[in-house]
Amino acid sequence: MSQQKTRMVPLPSEGIIPERDAGSMPVLECRHLGIEFGGLKAVDDFNLTVGKTEIAGLIGPNGAGKTTIFNLLTKVYQPTHGTILFDGKETSGMNTVQVNRAGIARTFQNIRLFSTLSVEDNVKIGLQGSMSYSALTGILRLPGYWKNEKRMHERALELLSIFDMQDLANHIAGSLPYGAQRRLEIVRALATSPKLLLLDEPAAGMNPSETAELMSNIRKIRDTFQIAVLLIEHDMKLVMGICEGIAVLNYGRLIAKGTPEEIQKNPVVIEAYLGKQKGADA
């Protein structure tokens, strides 16, 4: 794949998104987002704009509040300050389920699969939002049951084939190797047909060749589904390799935003990661 340099354009709302997304509404806009836990500001005045088909990265040292932001976006926590605009609509008052229906899907840092169910069932559970039938239809095995189950089965295998996992469909999810479990979480999230995919450390525990494969797969997902991806990752090769825009978080505050090139050169970011260098001129 030819790696074209992405140009970022500033928006009136102080966000920056890739040039190709400038024509359409940003999929996500956080404005002055914040949450306090008993006086401790875990996230404070967080502003971020993610374009409709952008791959964006959220990085920062451990404990910077990255996962907390994912939890705010998916309403695991309700923000105490600020607003989240998703697809132009405010998400205040929504719960986790409603946010997912609106189009935000996520994976988890510590894998959360339905571990006693089969791989296929894990994906089917994600599909149920769009291919549902009533409990009674299922009990009586009415035509709707057979039709939807067949569609779900086909679609599940189709989605699993993104990661070449269709042969694992009948395995128990909890018995899969670590890397495959991470990939299955992504497939399950994709099954809910999201507009924004949140990946929490997707490459954790993967070896370099698996990571390289994951990078091309994340791009493939963005291109085929035309969705936005926001990812948290410590593997800088992955972040710098696929992210178009990067936001850097430290102590719950945004310290830098920009393209990978800009972030790599930013002295504030270098300081946050490596500490202050005595007498060095960046």
Place this chain on the structure above:
Amino acid sequence: MKGLKKTMRVDFATYIGVTVAFVVMYLLQLGGHLSNSLSGQMVPICCFVSMAVSLNLVVGISGELSLGHAGFMSVGAFSGVIAGMSLADVIPSVPVRLAIALVVGAFFAAIAGFIVGVPVLRLRGDYLAIVTLAFGQIIKDLINCLIVGYDSHGLHIVFNVSGLKSVTDLHLEEGGKAIIKGAQGAVGVTKMASFPAGYILVMITLIIVLNMVRSSTGRSIMAIRDNRIAAESVGINVTKYKLIAFVSSAALAGAAGALYGLNYGSLVSSRFDFNTSILILVYVVLGGLGNIWGSVIGATVLYILPEMLRSFSNYRMLIYAVVLILVMLLTNNEQFKQWRENMAEKLGRGKRAEGGV
């Protein structure tokens, strides 16, 4: 479609197993080859199989410990008895009346399940167990206060909270009949239950539970059991699906209770106490959590066992307890598990991808 076929094969094996067992026992019963005591056990066995399968839906599939299952059984039993008795003049056909009694029992148990479920399902683990336990006791005491009779004007119900009222307070007209007499329970019940009716109840329970488990509803319920946060993140309404599992389980217990109630001439609410709830839980646990055919076998074997042990008189419950302990040791034994898996593979029926059902 391989996964689907495999689970379907297990389901059909369960249906066929139950049917074969029924046909054999029924023929033996008709031929008079069963002892009187064993013959009388057939309907209760069917009821308790049904109870165990429906409790498995909550404890095994939904993963919530409920200790009040007998409470739903008693709601079904007494409402079923009232329906079965009071409709005697309107509907002379016994099978039809029995079917209606079962539906009425299931309906009222479902309502009780809903009322209990809405607040209780916000709790988890031990707390849920304690509240369901309390519910079972409350239901028992409430039914103790109930005095019900009927005459040509319909049902008369008196709620005897003070303990001072009696059947005369029903003000029944000439020819009216009291069905439930407070703490005495239901008396003079016409015995309507039969072994074939029990078999049909078991089959309906199995079909409902198994089909539900294999559908999107069952998958959602199991997803919540496996990981609640992940289930919410993929858009599953946790409260809704927990409630579906809880209420359907209560309804099925109600139907089983109605059949149980109509199998005896008299019925007291203390029969559905805490011990009964625990007994059903034991059937489910020993049969295997989430394993439906295990519940069928567990309930059958453990219900008959004390009867079989009658000849040991005083040592009966001691031997029963020892058997329970041995079964638990055996099912947790690694070597036995290995042997069982080997056997399963040899028979070409490995159940690897069944989602633990």
